[in-house]
Amino acid sequence: MWSRKTFLFLVSASWPARAYTWPSPFDALEDAYTVSSGFGSSGIVDEVTPCSQSPGSGSAPGRQNTAEWLRTAYHDMATYNSTTGLGGLDGSIGFETNRPENVGSAFNTTVSFFAPLQTAQTSFSDLLALGVILAIKNCAGPSVAFRPGRIDATEAGPPGVPQPQESLQTHIAEFARQGFNATEMIALVACGHTVGGVHEVDFPQSIQGAITPDNPDGVVHFDNIATQYINGSTVDQLVVGFNHTTNSDAAIFASDGNQTMLGFAQSNDDFLSRCGDLLGRMLNTVPASVELGDAIEPLPVKPYQLSLVFNATGGLQLTGNIRIFGTSAAAAATNPADMPVQLLWTDRHGETSPSYSTTATWGSFLEATSLFGSIQFFDINAFIDPSAGISSFVVDWAYDADGPLTKSDNGGGGFPFQDVVIFQRVNSCHGAVNENSTINAVVCICLRISSHTPELLRL
Ligand code: HEM
Known part of the structure; x- marks a missing residue:
């Protein structure tokens, strides 16, 4: 041993x-x-x-x-x-x-x-x-x-x-x-x-x-x-x-x-x-034709299973999780229920607005551990204006309830998120092995009728 x-x-x-x-x-x-x-x-x-x-x-x-x-x-x-x-x-x-x-x-x-x-x-x-x-x-x-x-x-x-x-x-x-x-x-x-x-x-x-x-x-x-x-x-x-x-x-x-x-x-x-x-x-002894990538280190902030769907009322709903990982004493000592975590998005025209934000929440069902540090998951459930859409987001967060907030922007450009093809999980079904699967998606075509009037067509 x-x-x-x-x-x-x-x-x-x-x-x-x-x-x-x-x-x-x-x-x-x-x-x-x-x-x-x-x-x-x-x-x-x-x-x-x-x-x-x-x-x-x-x-x-x-x-x-x-x-x-x-x-x-x-x-x-x-x-x-x-x-x-x-x-x-x-x-x-x-x-x-x-x-x-x-x-x-x-x-x-x-x-x-x-x-x-x-x-x-x-x-x-x-x-x-x-x-x-x-x-x-x-x-x-x-x-x-x-x-x-x-x-x-x-x-x-x-x-x-x-x-x-x-x-x-x-x-x-x-x-x-x-x-x-x-x-x-x-x-x-x-x-x-x-x-x-x-x-x-x-x-x-x-x-x-x-x-x-x-x-x-x-x-x-x-x-x-x-x-x-x-x-x-x-x-x-x-x-x-x-x-x-x-x-x-x-x-x-x-x-x-x-x-x-x-x-x-x-x-x-x-x-x-x-x-x-x-x-x-x-x-790392692999066939000479194989090129290994660089060593993986835990990402400090990472989206998990984010998905965008049209809900029953025609609204655009963003669900999933944000994961926060750290190795500091503050990360180990934090109470995730007190952590402020905010997701702020940019619309499909590259514009931001104070209303383009949602608070990510913690619940005990999200508890997780890591061999490499401390880890917390937060739930996202946000409604996006279908006429404006979403193209990327950043996460503002802190270990203490009173901040200061850290802005995580995925290395500078934000976390990219497309709203052009939207997979409709609720309308799709997964066949057994060798059987057909049905996958439904909505393709959104955005027309700028004038520079200020975006239109969203649903096919
Ligand atoms: C000349 C080279 C080696 C020989 C002849 C050899 C032979 C054996 C044999 C006979 C066993 C018993 C297997 C069993 O009863 O389940 C064993 C177990 C084991 N060997 Fe090797 N081995 C060699 C090198 C290595 C290397 C380089 C590694 C890994 C770096 C390794 C890892 C293990 C492990 C982990 C077990 C325990 C398996 C278990 O408990 O289920 N061996 N080895």
């Missing part, structure tokens, strides 16, 4: 931050990164909370979602060929779970959890990488930056995941093919073999006699990998297992005269910082 007391000293592996403005193709991933539980959450962090959480909402004793996701990500990446640039973290594991190198239920369970969260803009491989980052952070592990943009494979790749019965030379060659030198191999294996363990049901060649009624899979945990390895108390079954042929951790950890493991045992900070760096590289 990673030690909780030191991880706060870590700094994320850093990439230059490009100004990320809303909307973006990565908005759903930013939501999933930022909102951990409660209103607006993706459910990813709930699946690994507590850190020991097993699949099926805790109904599989001896298994651990965090460990299974991390192992799945490594096995997906481990077929990468740094010479050809093919393979890497591309979701091909979904086509490879029957291979002997992918023994165990972990892979199908992990694929089944993340696959339903995919969308046209959110790949399985991005979700898996994000899930690993959130899971290890939630387990007091190192911080790893999340860079989006992975593209999923459409078929299996070549095999090539290291297996415990292989020789040290084979392991060194396999890690070199993946882009990691011999020292990095030692460190990355130690980082991986910090959560979870070896299961007798999957590796009876390495463990025997561990299965009991309370331990149906016969798991023996890795535990404090470096300290216990160095002080001789390790229970890692890939070090002290009865079968010397499958003691791959023993061969790997000793391959530099134990220097890397000794360093980790002496400094947990060093261990965490090396793990943050190497796990980041592992997750």
Whole structure:
């Protein structure tokens, strides 16, 4: 297990931050990164909370979602060929779970959890990488930056995941093919073999006699990998297992005269910082044709599920939420019910007016948490004059009831919001798989009959 007391000293592996403005193709991933539980959450962090959480909402004793996701990500990446640039973290594991190198239920369970969260803009491989980052952070592990943009494979790749019965030379060659030198191999294996363990049901060649009624899979945990390895108390079954042929951790950890493991045992900070760096590289090992975006950081102010509809009386109604995120002491201490949050819009002709504003309100159903700071959602329910419309908005807000107000304008230009094609959710229906869906939208054509007389036609 990673030690909780030191991880706060870590700094994320850093990439230059490009100004990320809303909307973006990565908005759903930013939501999933930022909102951990409660209103607006993706459910990813709930699946690994507590850190020991097993699949099926805790109904599989001896298994651990965090460990299974991390192992799945490594096995997906481990077929990468740094010479050809093919393979890497591309979701091909979904086509490879029957291979002997992918023994165990972990892979199908992990694929089944993340696959339903995919969308046209959110790949399985991005979700898996994000899930690993959130899971290890939630387990007091190192911080790893999340860079989006992975593209999923459409078929299996070549095999090539290291297996415990292989020789040290084979392991060194396999890690070199993946882009990691011999020292990095030692460190990355130690980082991986910090959560979870070896299961007798999957590796009876390495463990025997561990299965009991309370331990149906016969798991023996890795535990404090470096300290216990160095002080001789390790229970890692890939070090002290009865079968010397499958003691791959023993061969790997000793391959530099134990220097890397000794360093980790002496400094947990060093261990965490090396793990943050190497796990980041592992997750960012993608096919050469894929270009990852810059690291996602939580947006301080972000719209959530905003929608504009014509209501029954022909009025134009804006509903949805505004999310406010912060890491300051004021953000942590605020009472969201007291926070002034105001949305001020510009009409479709670029004009503002004191009447173009609405107060966003808080309610307990909007409670949410973030692994990275404090987060509050507010409800929007505003009526827009159909003849004037809306083209963008800004948000004025403060943590204290008395201000001072901060104006959030999405990096300068305001939050863009179009009123030209209006999706009518109430008049639309979603067919089952392979059935028709009906989508209704209103297309608004705005004619300026004179410079002061806008007209709105509804088709
Ligand atoms: C030579 C390289 C490696 C070999 C031979 C190897 C082998 C194994 C074996 C045999 C298990 C037991 C699986 C089970 O019983 O469920 C295991 C577990 C695990 N491995 Fe590795 N591994 C290697 C490298 C890595 C790396 C680089 C990572 C990630 C950075 C990793 C992450 C994990 C995790 C998290 C588990 C625990 C899984 C669980 O508890 O469900 N492994 N590994």
